[in-house]
Amino acid sequence: MLGRNTWKTSAFSLVEQMWVPLWSRSMRPGRWCSQHSCARRTSNNTLHPLWTGPVSVPGGTRQSPINIQWRDSVYDPRLKPLRVSYDAASCLYVWNTGYLFQVEFDDATEVSGISGGPLENHYRLKQFHFHWGAENEGGSEHTVDGHAYPAELHLVHWNSVKYQNYKEAVVGENGLAVIGVFLKLGAHHQTLQRLVDILPEIKHKDARAAMPPFDPSTLLPTCWDYWTYAGSLTTPPLTESATWIIQKEPVEVAPSQLSAFRTLLFSALGEEEKMMVNNYRPLQPLMNRKVWASFQATNEGTRS
Numbered sequence: 001m002l003g004r005n006t007w008k009t010s011a012f013s014l015v016e017q018m019w020v021p022l023w024s025r026s027m028r029p030g031r032w033c034s035q036h037s038c039a040r041r042t043s044n045n046t047l048h049p050l051w052t053g054p055v056s057v058p059g060g061t062r063q064s065p066i067n068i069q070w071r072d073s074v075y076d077p078r079l080k081p082l083r084v085s086y087d088a089a090s091c092l093y094v095w096n097t098g099y100l101f102q103v104e105f106d107d108a109t110e111v112s113g114i115s116g117g118p119l120e121n122h123y124r125l126k127q128f129h130f131h132w133g134a135e136n137e138g139g140s141e142h143t144v145d146g147h148a149y150p151a152e153l154h155l156v157h158w159n160s161v162k163y164q165n166y167k168e169a170v171v172g173e174n175g176l177a178v179i180g181v182f183l184k185l186g187a188h189h190q191t192l193q194r195l196v197d198i199l200p201e202i203k204h205k206d207a208r209a210a211m212p213p214f215d216p217s218t219l220l221p222t223c224w225d226y227w228t229y230a231g232s233l234t235t236p237p238l239t240e241s242a243t244w245i246i247q248k249e250p251v252e253v254a255p256s257q258l259s260a261f262r263t264l265l266f267s268a269l270g271e272e273e274k275m276m277v278n279n280y281r282p283l284q285p286l287m288n289r290k291v292w293a294s295f296q297a298t299n300e301g302t303r304s
Contacts, residue, residue, distance in 0.1 A: 064231035082117035123157035186252030
């Protein structure tokens with residue numbers, strides 16, 4: 001499951017070190033897994049090379065992503081509403097990391113960030129990115145009752161009260177807060193289209209494009225009920241520094257918009273072209289963690 005040059009050196013540098021020829025484009029089997037262990041149920045030949053090597057935190061007990069069991073989540077009435085405030089002018093650029101596409105923000109001040117919810121401090125927005133599949137049957141990193149969505153948005157923030165910069169927060173306790181939003185097929189998403197229109201400019205790995213002012217709160221669902229749990233980054237270094245805030249309600253995007261994600265390439269200009277798909281980490285065991293909910297469970301599921 002991240003800022004400018006900081007993220008590239010702290011986490012995605014490992015992507016470049018581990019780069020090998022990609023797997024076949026076949027889609028993995030659907031992830032209908034138990035809460036305890038899903039990580040080893042996917043054939044290795046369908047994984048991105050990022051996950052074919054050893055993990056960097058052997059023995060970790062707070063790894064992400066996980067399968068969220070609706071009925072096993074624990075309602076916590078003490079959870080506050082999440083406060084989100086983003087300054088569109090702090091948006092800097094979008095780039096192809098060689099693993100996904102990422103929109104970077106200026107985090108030198110407090111103008112864009114979140115607080116409240118399960119968080120004790122203010123967290124500054126660093127970047128947001130997406131994960132998606134080769135087909136619409138799956139692509140999200142987290143699942144709900146074993147159901148994978150076609151894609152998942154992550155908005156990554158760092159604790160600016162406890163730490164001096166993002167690089168310190170990545171390896172620090174309660175250093176990061178990540179909002180996760182599921183994407184499902186449906187109506188055309190007007191704001192997302194602004195990103196889709198730029199994707200041809202960053203088709204290849206390491207390509208960058210300037211971004212006009214962009215407010216990522218427009219990508220959030222109207223209902224802000226959420227699950228939260230203690231977890232990790234889903235890309236190296238996989239540090240267990242993240243508080244996850246997974247939105248209960250997905251947002252709708254048009255099939256054509258999601259298809260545009262798949263026009264990007266893992267490969268750099270001049271290399272053999274490899275389609276950017278299935279860029280998610282396998283599910284990890286919950287271990288002894290609790291998943292807390294800001295809402296009371298009902299008989300209704302999340303999918304509609």
